[in-house]
Amino acid sequence: MTSPDVLRPHAERRHADELAAIAAADDRPRPPGWRLSPRAVATYVLGGTLPGGAVISPKYVGPRRVVEVAVATLATDRALLLLGVPGTAKTWLSEHLAAAICGDSTLLVQGTAGTAEEAIRYGWNYARLLTEGPSRAALVPSPVMRAMAEGRLARVEELTRIPPDVQDALITVLSEKTLPVPELGEEVQAVRGFNVIATANDRDRGVNEPSSALRRRFNTVVLPLPATAEEEVEIVSRRVAEIGASLELPAPPAAIDEIRRVVTVFRELREGVTADGRTRVKSPSGTLSTAEAISVLTGGLALAAHFGDGALRAADVAAGIVGAVVRDPVSDRVVWQEYLETVVRDRDGWRDFYRACRDA
Structure with a gap:
């Protein structure tokens, strides 16, 4: 549970009442692993009034079609790339999409120039690795691996800040929906409901353009600056x-x-x-x-x-x-x-x- 002293609760905690009200009124088909239907997710993000009169506050102010395309993308097997100049609410939108779809916005990889491949694939508890050797107990799953195993959304922030060779660790995950663990002779296969939301901008210095192979695995939605x-x-x-x-x-x-x-x-x-x-x-x-x-x-x-x-x-x-x-x-x-x-x-x-x- 979130402490009342937390400065900024996660979206699923901050808007738990709204999410519960939307779920109760949602009578449309839901994709496998989703907590809400795509139309209900859009209502949560854009705001509106439910049939019972409950008012849902807008989380994103912008073109409705942009949100609808983003939600529809996540209902397929295609990953979503939110692209735009800094300050266009890419991170904000990705958090609320994850909160509405799977109820968990915390499976996050923060992209930086120092992001290692372990942040996308997996790492090891080296104390256990040295004493026990490679084992499931010594494995430290990344947020992406956890999202695959639990059928949730993984968020990758500032994709273009991540070194290109680390970015490409996502290719197998997005195309094959599997993450090999050769040290154990195993693999983690994605459960229904898994997908990835990435954000990126190309205005800052130090941008690492994703490879064409990686870009092909994303549907790109450009978030515009406010129109008026x-x-x-x-x-x-x-x-x-x-x-x-x-x-x-x-x-x-x-x-x-x-x-x-x-x-x-x-x-x-x-x-x-x-x-x-x-x-x-x-x-x-x-x-x-x-x-x-x-x-x-x-x-x-x-x-x-x-x-x-x-x-x-x-x-x-x-x-x-x-x-x-x-x-x-x-x-x-x-x-x-x-x-x-x-x-x-x-x-x-x-x-x-x-x-x-x-x-x-």
Whole structure:
């Protein structure tokens, strides 16, 4: 059981009541090993109202078809690759898909440049290996091996961060649905319900492009950035409120005004043009993702709560915005100062924001 002091419970714990309500109302066929039908999984992810009147909160705000394609892929024998720029909720979506489909989002391989093949295949308890030799007791299964044996979903985060030779350890798993253990003369065969969700982005440095053999074993779903400013404001508002509540920060009055300003700044710099389409602006080197906007505003909430009067103001978010935009101290600083002087300074109602950013 999850302790009440856990900062961020897993999705299946955090939304257990919703999952139970959806399961009780779900009368559609369920693929082998699934806890919910594909349509019910989409309802959990996108939100909606159940026949009995229970309201399901949306976990992902975006095109419905994207979620439907992702869920349908997992109902086949094809693995799913969620691809997108940083901050497009790839990890968030993969967690909630795993929570809804198999009730366990914890079978996770975190991809890094140092991820070893044992993280995907298996390792050994070397103390037992030296004393007993190769045995089932000495074997340390990876999250992927456990998912295969239990008929669950394995999650591979940041696939393109993993060295190519380690990535290719997934090929046999995904094509043959088996994982050989030659030291024991055995193999682990996947139980119905097993599949893999991987996430990747190709914007960061140090990317290891998957081999064509591995890519053929995935269906790729591209997660877009929020289509409109209002959609992004909705996403940011909801996540900031959730994070603020978990940190026991008081809900600030009129926070939507600052949220809207932060989102506007990020979108204009990201897209290289102002919201009215009249002025071209230079884009900085960073991605300025929705996730970064959430981080800036959460930091602003903490400043307002602990060092202000609780109301979120321009001065509370200015330092965070500058930190998010100015990643390169030379080129990005020029871009930011030009944006302040040509766009922000003369914008109606933004004088306080201009001063706060100049001070920061």
